[in-house]
Amino acid sequence: MISRLPSIGVVLAGGTGRRVGHSEPKQLIKLAGRTILEHTIELFDASPDVDEVVVLMTPGFVEPVRELVRRCGFGKVTAIVEGGASRTESTWRALQAVGERECNVLLHDAVRPLLEPRIITDCVRALETYEAVEVAIPSSDTVLVAEDDIVREVLDRSRLRRAQTPQAFRLSVIREAYRRAMADPGFATRQATDDCGVVLRYLPEVPIYLVPGSERNMKVTHPIDLSIADQLLRLAAAGTPAPAPPDYRRVLSGRTVAVFGDGADLAALASGYGAVVRCFPADLARTEEQxxxxxxxxxxxxxxxxxxxxxxxxxxxxDAEALALACLGAANVARAAYPLLRETGGTLVLQADGGDGSVAAPARAATAELARALAAEWAADDIRVNAVLTTDPHRTARTCLDALASGLTGQVMDG
Structure with missing residues (x-):
C-alpha cells in the first residue's frame, strides 16, 4: 500500500456560462444565497481529507475570487490561477500551480456544488492503492449509437457508467499523461472529454479505479439545472446538523443579543450560554426609527x-398597523441593525411563523428572500443573515441559536 501523501483539491472554474444563459461565469451565479463557487470550494476546504485547495478561474475574474476566498475564510486555498483557452489548457495550468512535489490531486468541476463529502473521502482512500480514480454512476437510460438519425447500435447498459468529478490522480501520473497529450499533434483535434480519458489514451497501463458517485452530484449546465440545484442546496442547508453546545457558548458568551418580539424562551436559552440578552416589544419594529x-x-x-x-x-x-408590522417589521429591524452589526461583524436572524393565512404566507416568503438578499449584500461587511421558519416558541428559540452558531449565511432554516 502506498503511504499517505498530501491531497490537493483542484476546483476547475474556468467556464463562461453561455449554455446556462448568463453573461457572467455560471460558477458565480448565486444558489441558496451563495455563489456556486462558494458552495464547491467549501466542500474541499471543510474536508479533513484535503490538505490544500487550488482554484482555477475564468480569465478576468481572478481578483473577485480572491476577495471571495478572503471573505469566506477559506483557509486551505493556496492558489487562484487564471484559466486557459480550453479545459485542457486550464487543467495543465492547474497542475503546474500544484508544484513539483508528489501528491494526490482531485480535479473537480466547480459547477458540481452538490458533491457529497463521502466521495472526496473515497477518492483519497482509493489513491492509497491506485494512481488514477474515476467517480461514476450507473446509467439509468438506454444509450444508443446513431448515425444520420438512424440507430445503429443499442449499447449494453449494464456495462455503462456516467462519469462525474472529482477525478483523482497521483500528480506524477496525470502530469505525465498531459505531457504526452500536449506533445501529440493529433490531440488538439481529438481531445479527451475528461482527465481520465487522457490517462486512458496516453498511459493505458495505469488502471483507473471506479469510485461510486451520486445522482445528487449533478453538473449545472443548463438553465433548468439552476432551479434543481438551488432547491437541493436549500434542502441540504435546512438539514444542517445543529451546532454542539460549545459552539453556542463560543458565539454567545459575553455577547449582546437584541431580540424584538416575545423572546422569553430565547432569552433564557441564550443567557444560559453566557449571552447578555436585551428584549424589546414587537411593536418597536413598526418603524426603523423606533x-x-x-x-x-x-x-x-x-x-x-x-x-x-x-x-x-x-x-x-x-388592520393597517398589524399589516404594516407583519410585512415591514423585519425590514425595519434589519435597517436599524445594519450599522451596529457592521461594527461588530455580527449576525441578523429573521424569524417567520409557519401560518398559511393570506398575511402569514406571503410574509414568510418575503422574510426568507429578504434574508437571502441581505446575506449577499452584507457579506462584504462580515454580517451574516439567516431566516428561521417556525411556529413553536421552544423550537424557535433553539433554531435561532442554531442560526447564530452555524457560521452560515443566507440560510433558511426550518424548525
Whole structure:
C-alpha cells in the first residue's frame, strides 16, 4: 500500500456560462444565497481529507475570487490561477500551480456544488492503492449509437457508467499523461472529454479505479439545472446538523443579543450560554426609527433577532398597523441593525411563523428572500443573515441559536 501523501483539491472554474444563459461565469451565479463557487470550494476546504485547495478561474475574474476566498475564510486555498483557452489548457495550468512535489490531486468541476463529502473521502482512500480514480454512476437510460438519425447500435447498459468529478490522480501520473497529450499533434483535434480519458489514451497501463458517485452530484449546465440545484442546496442547508453546545457558548458568551418580539424562551436559552440578552416589544419594529432607538439603548450589539409573533389571520380582517408590522417589521429591524452589526461583524436572524393565512404566507416568503438578499449584500461587511421558519416558541428559540452558531449565511432554516 502506498503511504499517505498530501491531497490537493483542484476546483476547475474556468467556464463562461453561455449554455446556462448568463453573461457572467455560471460558477458565480448565486444558489441558496451563495455563489456556486462558494458552495464547491467549501466542500474541499471543510474536508479533513484535503490538505490544500487550488482554484482555477475564468480569465478576468481572478481578483473577485480572491476577495471571495478572503471573505469566506477559506483557509486551505493556496492558489487562484487564471484559466486557459480550453479545459485542457486550464487543467495543465492547474497542475503546474500544484508544484513539483508528489501528491494526490482531485480535479473537480466547480459547477458540481452538490458533491457529497463521502466521495472526496473515497477518492483519497482509493489513491492509497491506485494512481488514477474515476467517480461514476450507473446509467439509468438506454444509450444508443446513431448515425444520420438512424440507430445503429443499442449499447449494453449494464456495462455503462456516467462519469462525474472529482477525478483523482497521483500528480506524477496525470502530469505525465498531459505531457504526452500536449506533445501529440493529433490531440488538439481529438481531445479527451475528461482527465481520465487522457490517462486512458496516453498511459493505458495505469488502471483507473471506479469510485461510486451520486445522482445528487449533478453538473449545472443548463438553465433548468439552476432551479434543481438551488432547491437541493436549500434542502441540504435546512438539514444542517445543529451546532454542539460549545459552539453556542463560543458565539454567545459575553455577547449582546437584541431580540424584538416575545423572546422569553430565547432569552433564557441564550443567557444560559453566557449571552447578555436585551428584549424589546414587537411593536418597536413598526418603524426603523423606533427599532434604532431601542438598539442604541442596548450598547454594542453582536446579534439581532426579529421574532415575527402571531400574524393577522387574513388580509381582509387585518388592520393597517398589524399589516404594516407583519410585512415591514423585519425590514425595519434589519435597517436599524445594519450599522451596529457592521461594527461588530455580527449576525441578523429573521424569524417567520409557519401560518398559511393570506398575511402569514406571503410574509414568510418575503422574510426568507429578504434574508437571502441581505446575506449577499452584507457579506462584504462580515454580517451574516439567516431566516428561521417556525411556529413553536421552544423550537424557535433553539433554531435561532442554531442560526447564530452555524457560521452560515443566507440560510433558511426550518424548525
Amino acid at each position: 427599532a434604532a432607538k431601542a438598539l442604541a439603548e442596548a450598547g454594542p450589539v453582536h446579534h439581532v433577532i426579529h421574532l415575527a409573533g402571531p400574524r393577522p389571520g387574513s388580509l381582509a380582517a387585518a
